[in-house]
Amino acid sequence: xxxxxxxxxxxxxxxxxxxxxxxxxxxxxxxxxxxxxxxxxxxxxxxxxxxxxxxxxxxxxxxxxxxxxxxxxxxxxxxxxxxxxxxxxxxxxxxxxxxxxxxxxxxxxxxxxxxxxxxxxxxxxxxxxxxxxxxxxxxxxxxxxxxxxxxxxxxxxxxxxxxxxxxxxxxxxxxxxxxxxxxxxxxxxxxxxxxxxxxxxxxxxxxxxxxxxxxxxxxxxxxxxxxxxxxxxxxxxxxxxxxxxxxxxxxxxxxxxxxxxxxxxxxxxxxxxxxxxxxxxxxxxxxxxxxxxxxxxxxxxxxxxxxxxxxxxxxxxxxxxxxxxxxxxxxxxxxxxxxxxxxxxxxxxxxxxxxxxxxxxxxxxxxxxxxxxxxxxxxxxxxxxxxxxxxxxxxxxxxxxxxxxxxxxxxxxxxxxxxxxxxxxxxxx
Numbered sequence: 568x569x570x571x572x573x574x575x576x577x578x579x580x581x582x583x584x585x586x587x588x589x590x591x592x593x594x595x596x597x598x599x600x601x602x603x604x605x606x607x608x609x610x611x612x613x614x615x616x617x618x619x620x621x622x623x624x625x626x627x628x629x630x631x632x633x634x635x636x637x638x639x640x641x642x643x644x645x646x647x648x649x650x651x652x653x654x655x656x657x658x659x660x661x662x663x664x665x666x667x668x669x670x671x672x673x674x675x676x677x678x679x680x681x682x683x684x685x686x687x688x689x690x691x692x693x694x695x696x697x698x699x700x701x702x703x704x705x706x707x708x709x710x711x712x713x714x715x716x717x718x719x720x721x722x723x724x725x726x727x728x729x730x731x732x733x734x735x736x737x738x739x740x741x742x743x744x745x746x747x748x749x750x751x752x753x754x755x756x757x758x759x760x761x762x763x764x765x766x767x768x769x770x771x772x773x774x775x776x777x778x779x780x781x782x783x784x785x786x787x788x789x790x791x792x793x794x795x796x797x798x799x800x801x802x803x804x805x806x807x808x809x810x811x812x813x814x815x816x817x818x819x820x821x822x823x824x825x826x827x828x829x830x831x832x833x834x835x836x837x838x839x840x841x842x843x844x845x846x847x848x849x850x851x852x853x854x855x856x857x858x859x860x861x862x863x864x865x866x867x868x869x870x871x872x873x874x875x876x877x878x879x880x881x882x883x884x885x886x887x888x889x890x891x892x893x894x895x896x897x898x899x900x901x902x903x904x905x906x907x908x909x910x911x912x913x914x915x916x917x918x919x920x921x922x923x924x925x926x927x928x929x930x931x932x933x934x935x936x937x938x939x940x941x942x943x944x945x946x947x948x949x950x951x952x953x954x955x956x957x958x959x960x961x962x963x964x965x966x967x968x969x970x971x972x973x974x975x976x977x978x979x980x981x982x983x984x985x986x987x988x989x990x991x992x993x994x995x996x
Contacts, residue, residue, distance in 0.1 A: 593613075618958050643962065645938055645963070654668045656668035657889065675878070680714050686721065688722060709979035718756065726785060726788075732910060753777075804833050804842075808854060918937060939952040960976075
């Protein structure tokens with residue numbers, strides 16, 4: 568495969584064109600979304616891929632390219648910590664073309680920094696995914712789409728009763744030889760394991776030594792198991808209320824007296840954060856509002872958890888690798904498998920709109936959930952996640968209804984266009 572070619576899910580090839588280098592960019596006329604307020608009557612100056620000035624009286628450099636943002640919000644690019652696919656491809660397909668398809672698809676929805684996320688799978692499938700992400704990361708240019716901030720090793724270390732829609736045959740307990748090889752690559756920045764599995768605490772300590780965001784997910788863990796996980800380095804729980812322990816599930820596992828689990832531990836522990844899938848199908852508005860009220864914007868992230876069905880027509884798709892992934896059905900609003908939810912099929916822009924409507928929180932707070940907070944949790948907030956001098960010029964122009972109008976990565980505009988159309992990949996529509 569020629570890594571300089573991009574292949575769409577429907578067989579169309581387009582040559583990879585080197586993105587133009589923009590010297591100086593000036594964005595003015597819009598309402599600038601800062602982490603704590605909206606800034607009116609100001610402009611943003613970007614030079615050589617970085618934000619160099621923000622303010623009402625900033626001089627316009629000679630020869631600068633002007634961007635008229637009137638009628639728009641000017642927001643930081645979104646950061647997605649938990650995402651599997653889009654545009655007909657899944658990161659677990661394990662090839663460069665698939666990775667490029669997904670990052671281009673998510674850029675259309677405002678994601679500028681992305682953490683490709685593994686599913687369960689064989690060692691060979693996970694290693695192929697890591698290799699493909701490494702190749703795309705090392706050769707990335709702004710015109711390619713969302714920048715890979717790191718890989719999220721999510722599967723395969725799930726609890727047997729919390730595998731969800733992931734390929735069941737690819738689930739296993741943590742093995743030191745396997746994960747030690749993953750952590751030799753500094754591209755792995757987020758690492759997940761169910762806390763009740765044998766060897767989980769050793770996994771957490773190894774991930775912590777590698778300076779990963781260490782998370783617990785697809786788990787039926789008790790409070791006591793979460794306490795041990797916290798001491799070993801866990802600081803985050805994946806997709807709140809989805810594939811996680813509850814009082815009812817722990818009664819089935821442990822009997823009586825009934826026990827507290829992941830939800831209660833996260834809410835009660837200031838050092839813990841979590842994430843929600845605000846697609847309008849996974850969680851009701853009152854749960855989204857409750858999560859924000861209880862945790863605050865510094866401890867709650869928006870994630871897409873989206874599958875290959877993003878930007879694709881309704882139909883049947885593989886979750887995880889095209890070779891051996893589990894089947895699910897998309898109706899264009901959410902994925903389902905056997906009546907259960909099976910990942911989302913929409914982008915981060917939809918998550919932001921849904922969260923804004925559900926919580927009535929101010930716009931800077933909601934945008935923070937999709938940008939600065941995930942950047943902070945992943946340890947990259949000095950580079951991206953908010954509009955600030957010295958950070959990358961990853962900038963969105965959003966309409967008043969929070970639709971993505973224009974996307975800039977390091978000051979280079981990325982085309983926002985409709986996703987692929989046609990029949991579903993791998994199955995009938």
